[in-house]
Amino acid sequence: MSAALQQVADEIVRAALVEDRSFGDLLPRLMREAQAAPVAAKSAVLPRLAEGIAEAPVNLGGWLAVVSGSWIEEGADPDPVGRALVHRLTETTAAALAFGKAWEEATGGKPPDMEEEQPSQQVFDTVRPVLGDGTVTAMMSWFALPQFAMAGSTVLQMSPATRAGLDDRDFRAFAAGEAARYLPHLEHVQALIRVLDGERILVLDRATRHGWTVTVGGIGDNFQLHVLLGGALIGRPGGMPGTPPAGDIVACFLDAPTPPGPPIASSPWNLVDAHGEWIYNEGVPADIPAVNGTRVVVLDPPSYQRTFPAGRRFPLMPATLHVDGMHLPEDLTGWWPHIAAATR
Structure with missing residues (x-):
């Protein structure tokens, strides 16, 4: 000292x-x-x-x-x-x-x-x-x-x-x-x-009835949540098929500096809550309603292509999103009765 x-x-x-x-x-x-x-x-x-x-x-x-x-x-x-x-x-x-x-x-x-x-x-x-x-x-x-x-x-x-x-x-x-x-x-x-830290979220894919539990922290908006879910689930073992977001783009939403430009990110899904309402990228994870104490995100195909600049709303705040486990359809039969169809 x-x-x-x-x-x-x-x-x-x-x-x-x-x-x-x-x-x-x-x-x-x-x-x-x-x-x-x-x-x-x-x-x-x-x-x-x-x-x-x-x-x-x-x-x-x-x-x-x-x-x-x-x-x-x-x-x-x-x-x-x-x-x-x-x-x-x-x-x-x-x-x-x-x-x-x-x-x-x-x-x-x-x-x-x-x-x-x-x-x-x-x-x-x-x-x-x-x-x-x-x-x-x-x-x-x-x-x-x-x-x-x-x-x-x-x-x-x-x-x-x-x-x-x-x-x-x-x-x-x-x-x-x-x-x-x-x-x-x-x-x-x-x-x-209102930022969530150590918050477990249940992510459900409506088409396949598969699901995942993820734990998030330091996420400033749902643009960030959307990209980090894509990086964690798409093209990963036990995840979803497809091409994941580029690693440098995901890094901008985690903890890396955003380069000049910046690179352009896109939304791979429509994110929908358990009541069937859209989870807007402009919102925050704390807005997502809970079912029996757990926030639920449902993945639907995108209704149109959304693009936006890569980067964190709060540049000094590193984010985390960790996949805790994958759930097979038979594991989730008790959840789907609580999940409404998309309203649009």
């Missing part, structure tokens, strides 16, 4: 917790020390920054969140800071929502630009009649939200443990979705909160 980095991290967290004016001088010092420190030293310091993110006033915690996010993008371990950052992101989002609604109630107009403007006495006075004692927290949360959203996106992409360990997932996703009308980047946060 870098002793100098640890020292300045301790100092800046202490300053943040008590709103000491030295915070402004310590922030550039922290950045300078981090430039010369190895990744392992940054990882070792992140638990201390997590304390500041969780407990400091939101306007200062936001800066610690941004620093943490930048270190994680450079290779630092996201897990020590992930839970604290996502929890504070949700708190900040809820308070910012209260501010936005209070501003609209008080003025009938759009709230101030949270990225281009800053807290002021005029802003405070505008929403004080609506928010009362919560005015300062709501106002500071409004202007800190972009920092938490940016850092939250990074940690959610790069920490499967943070995603898998989220509590109150539905509320966190709902809050992010509600606040996206003020900060569109929160649409990405909402989608990341």
Whole structure:
């Protein structure tokens, strides 16, 4: 561990917790020390920054969140800071929502630009009649939200443990979705909160009555799910006949950088849910309804050719799709009565 980095991290967290004016001088010092420190030293310091993110006033915690996010993008371990950052992101989002609604109630107009403007006495006075004692927290949360959203996106992409360990997932996703009308980047946060990890899905081929159980993780949309299913099942032993997607295209949907261009992928099937409704590529695996606790994907022939650029919606998030087992038609007789015919 870098002793100098640890020292300045301790100092800046202490300053943040008590709103000491030295915070402004310590922030550039922290950045300078981090430039010369190895990744392992940054990882070792992140638990201390997590304390500041969780407990400091939101306007200062936001800066610690941004620093943490930048270190994680450079290779630092996201897990020590992930839970604290996502929890504070949700708190900040809820308070910012209260501010936005209070501003609209008080003025009938759009709230101030949270990225281009800053807290002021005029802003405070505008929403004080609506928010009362919560005015300062709501106002500071409004202007800190972009920092938490940016850092939250990074940690959610790069920490499967943070995603898998989220509590109150539905509320966190709902809050992010509600606040996206003020900060569109929160649409990405909402989608990341809903990412499935370690989720088993039953895949059924309607034509042959064969099936497969797969386990997925880190998949950002159903474009990605579609291609990874093709790569795992088509032309594979125990899978389906045909020519699988090219390996370089599948790699773009797993964990490889997408080359300039990018290459063009195609959908080998119509994906349909257990109720017979299309599973749209623009959706996410969490949208797929479950039958008896298991999400079901039915493979039907494609109704038309769909093509789209290769690549992951969230480039920092590696994906996995593992085939756990193949099921013969006689193994699945209890499932088909629950599977509706395609509605189109």
